[in-house]
Amino acid sequence: MVTDTSSGPSAPDQPTSTVDRRRSARRLARRRVPAPLAVPAVVALAFLVLPLVGLVVRAPWPTLPQRLTEPEVLAALRLSLVAATFATGVCLVLGVPLAWLLARVDFPGRRLVRALVTVPLVLPPVVGGLALLLLLGRRGVIGQWLDRWFDVTIPFTTTAVVIAEAFVAMPFLVIAVEGALRGVDDRYEEAAATLGASRWTTFRRVTLPLVAPGIAAGSVLCWARALGEFGATITFAGNFPGRTQTMPLSVYLLLETDPPAAIVLSLVLLAVSVAILVALREKWIGSPA
Amino acid sequence: MTTVDNPGSAPPATDRTASGLRARLVVDRLAFRLDIDLTVAPGEVVALLGPNGAGKTTALRALAGLTPLTSGRIDLDGTCLDDAAGTFVPPERRGVGVVFQDYLLFPHLSALENVAFGPRCRGASRAEARAIAHEWLVRVGLADLAGRRPRQLSGGQAQRVALARALALRPALLLLDEPLAALDARTRLDTRAELHRHLADHPGATLVVTHDPLDAFVLADRLVIIENGRVVQEGDAAAVTARPRTDYVARLVGLNLYRGRGEGHTVTLPAGLTVTTADPVHGDAFVAFPPAAVALHPDPPQGSPRNTWSATVTGVTRHGDYVRVQLAGGPGEASADITPAAAAALRLAPGRRLWAAVKATETRAYPAG
Numbered sequence: 210m211v212t213d214t215s216s217g218p219s220a221p222d223q224p225t226s227t228v229d230r231r232r233s234a235r236r237l238a239r240r241r242v243p244a245p246l247a248v249p250a251v252v253a254l255a256f257l258v259l260p261l262v263g264l265v266v267r268a269p270w271p272t273l274p275q276r277l278t279e280p281e282v283l284a285a286l287r288l289s290l291v292a293a294t295f296a297t298g299v300c301l302v303l304g305v306p307l308a309w310l311l312a313r314v315d316f317p318g319r320r321l322v323r324a325l326v327t328v329p330l331v332l333p334p335v336v337g338g339l340a341l342l343l344l345l346g347r348r349g350v351i352g353q354w355l356d357r358w359f360d361v362t363i364p365f366t367t368t369a370v371v372i373a374e375a376f377v378a379m380p381f382l383v384i385a386v387e388g389a390l391r392g393v394d395d396r397y398e399e400a401a402a403t404l405g406a407s408r409w410t411t412f413r414r415v416t417l418p419l420v421a422p423g424i425a426a427g428s429v430l431c432w433a434r435a436l437g438e439f440g441a442t443i444t445f446a447g448n449f450p451g452r453t454q455t456m457p458l459s460v461y462l463l464l465e466t467d468p469p470a471a472i473v474l475s476l477v478l479l480a481v482s483v484a485i486l487v488a489l490r491e492k493w494i495g496s497p498a
Numbered sequence: 499m500t501t502v503d504n505p506g507s508a509p510p511a512t513d514r515t516a517s518g519l520r521a522r523l524v525v526d527r528l529a530f531r532l533d534i535d536l537t538v539a540p541g542e543v544v545a546l547l548g549p550n551g552a553g554k555t556t557a558l559r560a561l562a563g564l565t566p567l568t569s570g571r572i573d574l575d576g577t578c579l580d581d582a583a584g585t586f587v588p589p590e591r592r593g594v595g596v597v598f599q600d601y602l603l604f605p606h607l608s609a610l611e612n613v614a615f616g617p618r619c620r621g622a623s624r625a626e627a628r629a630i631a632h633e634w635l636v637r638v639g640l641a642d643l644a645g646r647r648p649r650q651l652s653g654g655q656a657q658r659v660a661l662a663r664a665l666a667l668r669p670a671l672l673l674l675d676e677p678l679a680a681l682d683a684r685t686r687l688d689t690r691a692e693l694h695r696h697l698a699d700h701p702g703a704t705l706v707v708t709h710d711p712l713d714a715f716v717l718a719d720r721l722v723i724i725e726n727g728r729v730v731q732e733g734d735a736a737a738v739t740a741r742p743r744t745d746y747v748a749r750l751v752g753l754n755l756y757r758g759r760g761e762g763h764t765v766t767l768p769a770g771l772t773v774t775t776a777d778p779v780h781g782d783a784f785v786a787f788p789p790a791a792v793a794l795h796p797d798p799p800q801g802s803p804r805n806t807w808s809a810t811v812t813g814v815t816r817h818g819d820y821v822r823v824q825l826a827g828g829p830g831e832a833s834a835d836i837t838p839a840a841a842a843a844l845r846l847a848p849g850r851r852l853w854a855a856v857k858a859t860e861t862r863a864y865p866a867g
Contacts, residue, residue, distance in 0.1 A: 399564050400602040402589040405619035405667060414615070418606040 261479060268476050269469040276473045281450060281459070286477065289456040292367065293435040296374035297382075300431050304382040305424060309412065311383070312390035313398075323387075330380040337376055338444025345372070345445075369446035370453050374435035382424075382431040389423020390416070426489060433485045437478065518542070518703045519671050522570035523560050524582070525553075532556045532727040533570075538671070538703035540575075545706045545718030549746055553727040554707040558673050561705065562596050563589035574703075575670050590619070595669030599676040601660035603648035609659045610635060610644035616667040634662035638696070654685040661696060672697075672704045678713055690716055711750040715739075723747055741864050742786060753786045756829045757866055764804075765863055767829040773856070774804050775863035782866040789822065791860035792834035794844055795853040806855045814846045821846070825854055 242250075269276065276282065310316070311323055329337055345352040345363045355361040363369050397419065401411040417424075439457040446453040448462065456474055463471035519538040524531070532553035538544045548554050559565040560580070561572060567582040574594070579587045595616075603612050613631035614624075622630065635641045638658040648656055657677065664672060677693060678686045694717050697704050706717050714721050715735045723731040723738065723746070731743045742748040748755030758767035760779035766772050773785050799806055807828030815822045821841040823834045834854060836844075844852065 394602075396598065397602055397604060399562075399589070400596070400598060401604075401615070401619075402564070403562050403592075403594060403596040404616035404663065405590045406615070407590055407619075410619055415604055418604075421606075 264472060264475055264479060268472050272469070273473060273476075276470055277477070279470075282470065282474060284451045285454055285456050285459040285474065288367070288370070288451065288454065289436055292370045292374055292455060293432050293438075295371045296378055296435040297428055297432040299371065299375040300379045300382045300435075301424070301428060304379050304427075304431075305386055308383045308386035308390060309416070312387045313395070326383050327380050329377055330384075334377055334438065334440030334442075335444050338373055338441035338446075341369075341373060341376060341441065341445040345369075364445060365447040365449065365453060367446075367452055370442055370455060373441040373445045374438045377438050377441050378431040378434040381434050382427040385427030385430060386420060386424055389420040389427070392423070393419045429485055429489055433482060436481065517575050519561070519572070519574050519705070521561065521572040523557050523572070524567060524569035525556050525560050525565060526568040527556065530556075530727060531568075532560075534722070534724055534727070534729045536561075536705070536722060538705055540670075540703055541701055542720065543697050543700075543704040543706060543718045545708055545714035545721045546724060547708055547711065547714045547721050547750070548724040549709060552724045554709070554724065555675060556727075557724075558596070558675050558705070558707050561671065561673055562594050563587060563592050592671075593667070593669050594671045594673060595664035595667055597657075597660045597664045597672070597674040597677055600680055601648075601656050603651075603656055603659055603663070605648050608645050608647060609640060609651065609655075612648070612659055613663045613666050616663060620667065630666055631662075634666045635659070638662045638692075652685070653681045654689045657681065657689055658692070661693065665696070665700065668702070670702045672700055672702055674704070674706045676708055676710075677706065678710065679708075693717060723750075740862065741784070743784065743866070748786060753788055754792070754832045755784060755786045757782070757784055758829075759783065760863060760865075763858075769807075769829055771807050771829050772804055773829075773861060774858040775861045776859050777861075777863045779863040779865060783863055784866050785861055785863050787856050787861040789833040789835040790820075791856050792825075792832060793855045793857075794823065794834055794836055794840070795855065796844060798853050799855050805858060805861075806853060809852055809854045811846055811848055811850045811852060813848060814841070825852075828854065 307326065311319060311326070342349065342364055344350050345355070347353065347356050347362060347364065352363060355363065363372065393416065397415055398411050401415045402408075406414065436455075437457055438455070439461070442453065442455060443458055443461075448454050448458050450459075454462075456478055460471045460474045460478070463474065518540045519536060521536045522534075523536065524533045526532075530553065534553070534557060536544070536546075536557070546554050546557060556565060560567055563579065563586075566586055567580045569582045571581045572579040574592070577587075578585050579592055579594075603609075604615065607615065610628060610631050613634050614627040617627040617630045618624065632641065632644065635644050638661060640655060640658055640662070643651065643655060648659070651659065657680070661674075661677075664674075674693075678690055681689055690713060697706070697717055706714065708714050708717075718735075720734055721732065721738050722729055723744075725744060725746055731738060731747055738747060739751045742751055742753055742755050745755060756765075756767045756773075758765045758773075760775075760781060760783035762778050762780070763776075764772050764774055765779065765783050765785050767785065775785060798808075809825040809827040809832065811823060812826045812831075813824035815824075816838070817835075819838070820835045821838055823836060823841070823846060825832045825834060832854065844850075
């Protein structure tokens with residue numbers, strides 16, 4: 210029932226008796242980490258962190274504000290944010306129902322469907338981009354009909370960027386939301402049914418609010434993945450400034466022509482990633498609901 | 499499949515005059531089978547009492563439409579809800595209210611919104627639904643906590659919100675699953691009395707599922723006791739207490755119970771023991787007597803060898819101002835209540851052999867058939 214957590218019995222350890230002292234000595238001994246584990250661990254940490262430090266150290270700080278406001282940079286930044294946001298929207302509209310289906314409906318072949326959903330997660334993005342091109346390209350399986358009947362061409366447009374990003378990022382959302390759905394006691398949904406709620410009403414008024422933290426976390430992961438998308442985008446959407454050239458693409462290109470500008474853009478992407486991690490940690494991972 | 503040959507349990511296709519609940523519930527779950535008949539009249543409160551695993555919750559889920567019947571039929575106010583063949587009314591269209599054991603109040607909604615949820619789903623406007631919800635919160639005495647979230651409510655308050663939520667739909671059948679099990683002893687006492695008042699006011703049929711005999715005795719007009727998916731006894735509290743028909747029921751009401759063959763004023767129990775009883779009985783019969791009617795002696799008592807058997811102590815526990823002694827041997831397990839002084843004089847310890855005797859005037863005998 211209602212418990213008072215403020216007065217919990219969490220008195221600090223005071224090693225007074227011999228038993229206590231022996232116990233804390235053992236705890237100290239356990240704290241000594243063997244070298245074959247400590248050394249690689251430290252190397253791994255350095256390996257992960259040092260490149261980022263390099264990025265920060267080499268950044269052209271004095272010219273940073275001026276470079277950030279250059280029209281090409283702003284265009285890439287704007288396109289990236291817009292495309293990632295649209296892609297996340299697409300993932301939400303399509304991915305949440307898919308996650309619900311996987312978590313709540315027992316249909317034949319569910320395990321296969323779940324496996325298929327995770328394919329883009331492990332597939333090299335370039336392969337994903339190529340696959341999209343073969344499906345939606347001018348002479349693709351579906352693309353040829355879009356072209357012939359509606360005069361619609363998808364590849365090498367901003368729409369293509371959104372599609373490529375959604376393709377790569379959707380599994381993150383589906384997996385996160387499915388996990389959240391499985392974590393919610395489905396007896397709340399039974400309770401809603403006994404109160405006269407149809408399955409759709411139950412989904413809207415009970416399930417969705419209960420998994421909102423999971424959906425939010427999934428969306429952030431999905432958005433971050435979309436923002437950083439490179440391989441599928443360059444394959445399927447090409448590299449046209451202002452139209453399909455997102456931040457990762459311009460980082461890659463600027464590295465040849467204007468390395469400091471590439472560093473500036475990378476720094477922006479790094480800042481966004483760190484901000485997302487912090488947000489996830491404090492808002493959703495640490496304290497659910 | 500079992501065919502129903504008892505006309506009382508199988509109403510015709512649609513009987514508009516029949517009101518309340520009439521059900522024959524058969525649900526198979528792996529190796530377990532629930533197979534019970536239940537009728538609850540409008541305004542009547544029936545307790546479905548039984549040990550854990552007896553099938554109580556399965557019965558409740560079948561009535562609510564959360565588990566389909568394997569066989570049998572459910573009729574509520576003359577409308578068939580489930581006939582295990584073509585008809586299955588889903589839970590949202592049954593008009594059956596449920597108070598779940600852990601209440602399942604929606605954590606993201608306030609108490610008022612929780613109660614308004616049902617009316618809203620039934621097509622009431624937002625304002626109407628809130629008005630109905632407010633009225634129900636007033637009835638359960640929680641109007642001042644309407645804005646609170648479930649986690650800000652105490653166990654007893656949450657229980658009342660759950661009751662208001664279920665009643666706000668004016669269900670033809672109200673189901674309560676262990677309504678007091680989640681409460682601490684003190685809250686339970688108050689809540690039980692208050693729940694009794696609300697259930698007595700409810701014009702529809704009410705079924706309370708519980709494993710607590712006290713809840714059943716206080717809340718219900720009639721008890722249906724099930725064990726292993728079968729009804730073992732039915733009746734009002736007085737009838738059940740006076741004449742238990744299984745060990746489980748006997749233990750619930752605190753009696754020793756044995757089955758034997760009656761011949762007038764004697765009943766022969768297994769192990770050859772003959773008990774003289776106050777009531778005459780013939781054929782297959784039960785003999786019941788309270789633990790306080792059992793006397794313990796260190797040596798074979800003088801006089802009548804009847805109603806006396808040799809027993810071994812298997813347990814001794816102190817209950818208030820008496821000592822409860824568990825015995826084995828003779829007709830089977832028995833409990834005896836003796837004074838602490840007598841217990842000390844007998845040097846009671848597990849394994850000790852004694853003589854147990856019961857007075858004929860304190861036994862009750864009744865037919866088992």
